[in-house]
Amino acid sequence: MLKNYLKTAFRNLLKNRLHAFINITGLAAGMAVAMLIGLWIRDELTYDRYNKNYDRIAQVMQNQSFNGSIRSWTAMPYPVGEAVRNNCGNYFSAVIMSSWTQTRLLSAGEKKFIKEGNFMEPQGPEMLDLQMISGSRTALDDPHSILLSASLAKTFFGDADPLGKIIRVDNKQDVKVAGVFKDLPHNSAFADMTFMAPWKLMLETDTWIRGTTGSWGSNSFQLFVQVADHVSMEQASAVIRDLKRKYISEAEAASKQPVLFLHPMREWHLYESFENGVNTGGRIELVWLFGIIGGFVLLLACINFMNLSTARSEKRAKEVGIRKTIGSLRGQLVAQFFIESLLVVMLALGCSLLLVQLLLPVFNDMAGKQVHIPWSNPLFWTGILSGSLLTGLMAGSYPALYLSAFRPVKVLKGTFRAGRWAAMPRKMLVVGQFTVSIILIIGTIIVFRQVQHARDRPMGYNYDRLVMMEMLTYDIYDHFATIRQELQSAGAVTEMALSSSPVTESWSTEGDFTWEGKDPAQSxxxxxxxxxxxFGKTVGWRFREGRDFSAAFATDSAAFVINESAVRFMGLEKPVGAVIKWGGKPYTVIGVIRDMITESPYRQVRPSIFAMTKPPDSYVILKLDPKMSARTALAKIGAVFKQYSPAQPFDYQFVDEEYARKFDTETRIGKLASSFAILAIFISCLGLFGMALFMAEQRTKEIGIRKVLGASVLNLWHLLSGEFLLLVLIALVIAAPIAYYGMQRWLEGYEYRTAISWWIFAATGIGALLIALVTVSGQSVRAALINPVKSLRTE
Incomplete structure (x- = not known):
């Protein structure tokens, strides 16, 4: 029996090839989008879940009141780790101080690489559940050891056994490879960690840390904890809440109001945003957004399938009548229609899997992911097969249950009519399709406008031909004047400077500033x-008033250059010449520059201060000479740097490229949303084409009669196309307020945001109408050109 059902189903598909193609193509596209989004969501939701301690690990954060608002930091002072152990040790099974994941110069023999890693206390490998390939997790007890990731070990030593091999860190300390761990998954907070070194080693190599060991004001490190098995995350968070207040002055506690709290590992990735001391979500909003988009795109495909299935089923009423007359039972007819529906769905599923496999490299590049189809995962197959089964049953339910109930006498006499309202559900579904498509298009346009709005924002400096490099040894700093002179003489650079932070970031913040008129209680x-x-000449500072630092003025070591935001915040009427005290020592403002974007381009620039209080030994900034090609200039710079700093590879970044990374998230959202919007329109148009094809077939005799009575091709085109254009217009009216509300809410997350202009809705509406018009016009004109004699002889 099943064989006959399948044979009949295949014959029906071959008989109606065009409709079958539309059904399978649309459904496959929708399934592929839903599958890609599902893989993306799975990747997001499984961040850090490789770790067996996932539910017990947290990072200690702090809320502090600054500049009139509460800021949430992951940065901790050095003594906080010991304070947590001494005061709250019973609540935690591990308390681990850590550096940030930072770049370090590692060398072994002639091989030198700049790699990212962490310095952690000895329990770090156990807490992060490092999977050791060789060596031991307890190796960090030795302050002169190091653990390498499998990929880094292979980079240094190939297939040779790395254990016991010597690696030099920052050209200062020799350490012994004591273990190799499996590379951490890409969807991990520590995915970039290629090595783990002992906390004590950092104390030996970074001399500046020694001055912070007793300071509760220097927030320069991270603190991770593993909550004890008998303690809840909430209990542990509550017990450390006021710990910092015990170790700082009453005045500082009153002004900064520090509060410590735990941020669980399960929330690091998806709930990373804090506003005014409150967690406001974060990437979880993207998960919801793309989940909804994936559901709607799949729904569009299902709507097409159901629309065309129900529309075509009305043409099979006579078939049902004949089959029932010759003895077919209703159950057999129901089974036949369901089998046909499921066959189409399964063919679409096969096509969608092939499509996803082909698109994954492009999708991963666009989304910044490394997802793959989990072929061996039973949950994956359970999900897609059950979803496909549900889709097939839904689409086949109308013909299976409705048509199988017809009385054969009524059908064969020709008295069966679908009814004037039979097409209404299909029209509503078409409106729903285009509503979703229009919302996606409007949203995509606004996302790209927001990115462009931020890109067009005045930066406060000129990043053209600007290059920066982190100094991991002191060699460049020690020979700075000589190197600068050589590079300028060679025509490679016009200027060169040093800085304590990269141009595109602010690595350090300071407080304890006072000025005339400042509220003493304000932190x-x-x-x-x-x-x-x-520095100013190199990056192209834009001065509003005053002057730049100059070697001609010995007093500039006690001077500040501040930005416009600082002037406004401090309320300085005459900023140049104003005195700002820092730590009780007076500094004179010599210049005011335009706000320089060093943090998020979507937020207001914070009050910022530039000074020459000590040697800046973190970054070297170079302005390439426009008279020389960038490639030639960089080759010359690399040669000179190698001469004076042979231990460090010449690893540089273009400032414009680093600045562009600030837009990565929004750009990816825009690219993904635009891709999904295009597919949504494609699926909707497939359905529209199928419906136009069906209506033209259904009204063949009517078209012939109208032509005989004198109707022109234009009249008939209007008759067949006008109804669809009206449906798209209704969809636009519904979609516009929904899109406006949703995107307005999204934009509220940005302090610096674009406006939602009326032309976006007008352009989207006109575009949707034109697309719909092109889709249905071909079929409408074709039907209108048919010879009426042929049309009237169809029966």
Whole structure:
């Protein structure tokens, strides 16, 4: 019996090839989109879940009041780890101080690489559940050991056994490879960690840390904890809440109001955003957004399938009548229609799997992921097969249950009519399709406008031909004047400078500033960058008033250059010449620059201060000479750097490329949304084409009669196309307010945001109408051109 059902189903598909193609193509596209989004969501939701301690690990964070608002930080002072152990040790099975995941110069023999890793206390490997290939997790007890990832070990030593081999860190300390761990998954907070070194080693190599060991004001490290089995995350968070207040002055506690709390590992990735001390979500909003988009795109495909299935089924009423007359039972007819529906769905599923496999490299590149189809995962197959089964049953339910109930006498006499309202559900579904498609298009346009709006924002400096490089040894700093002179003489650079932070970031903030008119109870925290004399000329500072630092003025070591936001925040009427005290020592403002974007381009620039209080030994900034090609200039710079700093590879970044990374998330959202919007329109148009084809077939005799009575091709085109254009217009009216509300809410997450202009809705509406018009016009004109004699002889 099943064989006969399948044979009949295949014959029906071959008989109606065009409708079958539309059904399978649309459904396959929808399934493919849903599958890709499902893989993306799975990747997001499984962040850090490789770790067996996932539910017990947290990062200690702090809320502090600065500049009139509460800021949430992951940065911790050095003594906080010991304080947590001494005061709350019973609540935690591990308390681990850690550096940030930072770049370090690693060398072994002639091989030198700049790699990212962490310095952690000895329990770090156990807490992060490192899977050791060789060596031991307890190796960090030895302050002169190091653990390498499998990929880094292979980079250094190939297939040779790395255990016991010597690696030099920052050209200062030799350490022994004591273990090799499996590379951490890409969807992990520590995915970039290629090595783990002992916390004590960092104390030996980074001398500046020694001055922070007793300071509760220097927030420069991270603190991770593993909550004890008998303690809840909430209990542990509550017990450390006021710990910091015990170790700082009453005045500082009153002004900064520090509060410690735990941020669980399960929330690091998806709930990473804090506003005014409150967790406001984060990437979880993207998960919901793309989940909804995936559901709607799949729904569009299902709507097409159901629409065309129900429309075509009305033409099979006579078939049902004949089969029932010759003895077919209703159950057999129901089974036949369901088998046909499921066959189409399964063919579409096969096509969608092939499509996903082909698109995965492009999708991963666009989304910044490394997802793959989990062929061996039973849950994956259970999900897609059950979803496909449900889709087939839904689409086949109308013909199976409705048509199989017809009385054969009524059908064969020709008295059966679908009814004037039979097409209404299909029209509503078409409206729903285009409503979703129009919302996606409007949303995509607004996302790209927001990115462009931020890109067009004045940056406060000129990043053209600007290059920066982190200094991991002191060699370049020690020979700075000589290197600068050689590069300028060679025509490679026009200027060169030093800085304590990269141009595109603010690595350090400072407080303890006072000025005339400041409220003594107010606590402040300003981005604070130490620079060399040449920094302003190198990056192209734009002065509003005053002057730049200059070697001609010995007093500039006690001077500040501040930005416009600092002037406004401090309320300085005459900023140049104003005195700002820092730590009780007076500094004179010599210049005011335009706001320089060093943090998020979507937020207001914070009050910032630039100074020359100590040697800036973190970054070297170079302005390439436009008279020389960038490739030639970089080759010359690399040769000179190698001469004076042979231990460090010449690893540089273009400032414009680093600045562009600030838009990565929004750009990816825009690219993905635009791809899904195009597919949504494609699926909707497939359905529209199928419906136009069906209506033209259904009204063949009517078209012939109208032509005989004198109707022109234009009249008939209007008759067949007008109804569909009206449906798209209704969809636009429904979609516009929904899209406006949703995107307005999304834009509220950005302080610096674009406006939602009326032309976006007008352009989208006109575009949707034109697309719909092109889709249905071909079929409408073709039907209108048929010879009426042929039309009237169809029966």
């Amino acid at each position: 402040v925290d300003f981005p604070f960058t130490i620079v060399s004399y040449e």
